[in-house]
Amino acid sequence: MKRLCVFAGSNAGMNPSYRTAARDTGLTLAxxxxxxxxxxxxxxxxxxxxxxxLAAGGRVIGVIPRALxxxxxxxxxLSDLRVVSSMHERKALMxxxxxxxxxxxxGWGTLDELFEILTWGQLGLHGKPVGLLNTAGYFDRxxxxxxxxxxxxxxxxxxxxxxxxxxxxxxxxxxxxxxVPPLVEKWIDPAxx
Numbered sequence: 016m017k018r019l020c021v022f023a024g025s026n027a028g029m030n031p032s033y034r035t036a037a038r039d040t041g042l043t044l045a046x047x048x049x050x051x052x053x054x055x056x057x058x059x060x061x062x063x064x065x066x067x068x069l070a071a072g073g074r075v076i077g078v079i080p081r082a083l084x085x086x087x088x089x090x091x092x093l094s095d096l097r098v099v100s101s102m103h104e105r106k107a108l109m110x111x112x113x114x115x116x117x118x119x120x121x122g123w124g125t126l127d128e129l130f131e132i133l134t135w136g137q138l139g140l141h142g143k144p145v146g147l148l149n150t151a152g153y154f155d156r157x158x159x160x161x162x163x164x165x166x167x168x169x170x171x172x173x174x175x176x177x178x179x180x181x182x183x184x185x186x187x188x189x190x191x192x193x194x195v196p197p198l199v200e201k202w203i204d205p206a207x208x
Contacts, residue, residue, distance in 0.1 A: 019114065020052040025121075027059050033120045037060040037063040045072055046071060054124075055083075064119075065077065078105050079097070106128060115146070115191050116128075117187060148182075150182060177196070
């Protein structure tokens with residue numbers, strides 16, 4: 016993995032451990048020589064992560080829609096800041112640039128990015144690892160819900176089992192590096208279509 020895309024909140028959240036995890040993620044990526052691809056802002060967890068990666072000599076690529084440049088305060092100190100026309104273009108470019116994806120604590124935008132990239136993987140649009148940085152158990156209830164979705168027949172267990180989960184960035188990156196794409200038949204049953 017040469018580049019990892021990290022989805023992270025534009026806010027810092029209530030628990031100080033989220034900011035620590037963001038900084039640790041940026042530092043870990045830089046120390047491992049993995050380029051960071053992210054949403055391009057200088058605020059919240061995304062800004063903390065980018066600043067830590069840059070301070071450690073890492074390369075950071077930000078992708079931000081023109082409309083969010085002012086709202087998320089586009090980071091002017093990045094190795095590469097790409098301003099795009101829409102959120103759709105942002106997500107597509109981040110996916111194209113990256114060898115894998117990590118979701119950190121965040122809100123609607125982070126969840127949107129996570130679920131879209133999971134859906135793209137399920138549909139076979141990419142074969143890249145996806146991980147959850149489960150800082151302070153942030154994603155515990157989401158993981159419970161995903162298990163419920165499997166039990167109710169809406170999500171295949173192979174797809175949820177393929178998501179790497181860890182509390183720290185080093186362990187998560189290690190799990191993602193060892194990831195093998197699941198061999199799953201097409202998720203739509205041709206007889207029911």
